[in-house]
Amino acid sequence: MIVLTYSKILFYWALSVIFGVAMASWLKISQWLLIELFLLGFFYVLFFYRHKLIVVFGCCLIFLALGMGRASLSAGATTQPAKATGLAQMALVKDIFPSPQGELFSGILFGGQQNLDYQWKQKINLAGVRHITAVSGSNIVLLSQILVWLGIALGLYRQWAVGGAAFLIWFYIFLIGSPASAIRAGVMASLLLLAGALGQPNRSQRTIVLAASVMLLIKPSLLRFDIGFQLSFLAVLGLIYLAPLLQSWLVLKIKFLERANLAQFLAINLAAWLWTLPLSIYYFGYFSLTSVMANILIAPIIPVIMLLGFLLLLAGFVYRPLAMILAWPINLLLNYFLQIVDWFSPAVLANWRLYFSKTILILCYSALGFWVWLWHQRKIEV
Numbered sequence: 471m472i473v474l475t476y477s478k479i480l481f482y483w484a485l486s487v488i489f490g491v492a493m494a495s496w497l498k499i500s501q502w503l504l505i506e507l508f509l510l511g512f513f514y515v516l517f518f519y520r521h522k523l524i525v526v527f528g529c530c531l532i533f534l535a536l537g538m539g540r541a542s543l544s545a546g547a548t549t550q551p552a553k554a555t556g557l558a559q560m561a562l563v564k565d566i567f568p569s570p571q572g573e574l575f576s577g578i579l580f581g582g583q584q585n586l587d588y589q590w591k592q593k594i595n596l597a598g599v600r601h602i603t604a605v606s607g608s609n610i611v612l613l614s615q616i617l618v619w620l621g622i623a624l625g626l627y628r629q630w631a632v633g634g635a636a637f638l639i640w641f642y643i644f645l646i647g648s649p650a651s652a653i654r655a656g657v658m659a660s661l662l663l664l665a666g667a668l669g670q671p672n673r674s675q676r677t678i679v680l681a682a683s684v685m686l687l688i689k690p691s692l693l694r695f696d697i698g699f700q701l702s703f704l705a706v707l708g709l710i711y712l713a714p715l716l717q718s719w720l721v722l723k724i725k726f727l728e729r730a731n732l733a734q735f736l737a738i739n740l741a742a743w744l745w746t747l748p749l750s751i752y753y754f755g756y757f758s759l760t761s762v763m764a765n766i767l768i769a770p771i772i773p774v775i776m777l778l779g780f781l782l783l784l785a786g787f788v789y790r791p792l793a794m795i796l797a798w799p800i801n802l803l804l805n806y807f808l809q810i811v812d813w814f815s816p817a818v819l820a821n822w823r824l825y826f827s828k829t830i831l832i833l834c835y836s837a838l839g840f841w842v843w844l845w846h847q848r849k850i851e852v
Contacts, residue, residue, distance in 0.1 A: 484683035490537020507535035541690035596815035598761020614659035616773035651698040708745025748834035752826040764814035
């Protein structure tokens with residue numbers, strides 16, 4: 471017998487909205503289909519109101535039609551170009567750092583690599599790390615979890631670490647000019663932190679899905695055209711489902727990591743990277759065995775660069791000479807980043823690209839989801 475709690479019901483309704491937006495984003499939906507779905511759902515609710523399961527299914531049809539209708543209405547609307555944000559902070563970075571370190575640092579903090587010269591853009595693409603500077607959404611979600619890990623490692627109670635991480639994330643978003651993509655990532659990161667503090671993984675999954683459905687109702691184009699939203703949402707799913715499994719495996723296989731309190735740090739980075747990898751290949755087209763190694767070597771330093779970058783922006787806001795001091799360790803990390811990119815971007819890959827169709831992308835995430843589910847079932851049995 472299926473037990474339907476209120477949180478489960480809300481979860482199914484939110485999923486229906488997301489599926490509706492997804493279908494209307496890639497398929498042409500007729501108005502007659504929307505009317506039929508709405509009337510069918512209303513019929514189920516009206517005539518089977520004594521049967522909870524049928525009523526929930528009828529409401530799912532109504533929310534499915536709502537998602538389709540909202541996406542169809544926004545399809546013809548013209549999107550306004552995003553306004554530039556964080557201009558003062560970008561100017562600070564440009565003044566302190568040389569090129570190309572300054573352009574790379576701006577890309578990690580603010581998203582985008584428009585200011586990088588063509589040579590370094592090509593090398594970053596070949597090394598398979600373009601997703602790190604292409605968007606800031608997944609980086610913000612990842613940073614929130616690293617801040618919690620750091621707080622706990624420093625001896626704070628989990629609730630204090632979570633609260634401090636949430637405050638720092640939103641203050642960081644304020645410092646970089648509060649772009650819309652960062653605000654959406656901040657909402658997801660905050661909900662993930664809240665659910666983690668409550669200690670209920672199921673609640674985190676449902677909360678994130680509900681947040682995504684509300685965002686898509688407000689702006690349906692996010693699902694199809696906003697790479698930052700897609701990557702940050704997938705990174706959150708990786709942190710919810712895969713990170714705990716990877717952490718347990720690392721603790722079991724590499725005892726040193728548990729003693730050094732590094733298992734969670736590595737698990738967070740690997741989970742976010744693995745969960746966003748297929749979509750990164752789909753959009754950016756570069757993947758090789760060298761890119762795997764490049765990501766493993768670079769991914770752990772990104773949260774450190776962002777954390778130091780947050781302190782640098784704060785120092786620049788209060789006392790500029792202090793920002794000059796903080797720029798020194800950041801510059802070392804950026805040089806390390808560029809050196810790894812230089813090593814793992816051989817010229818032989820310049821004319822080689824890997825193309826993913828939508829079908830292959832769906833198959834990849836289906837296989838990844840099945841693998842995580844199977845791993846979780848085996849862990850439960852043990």
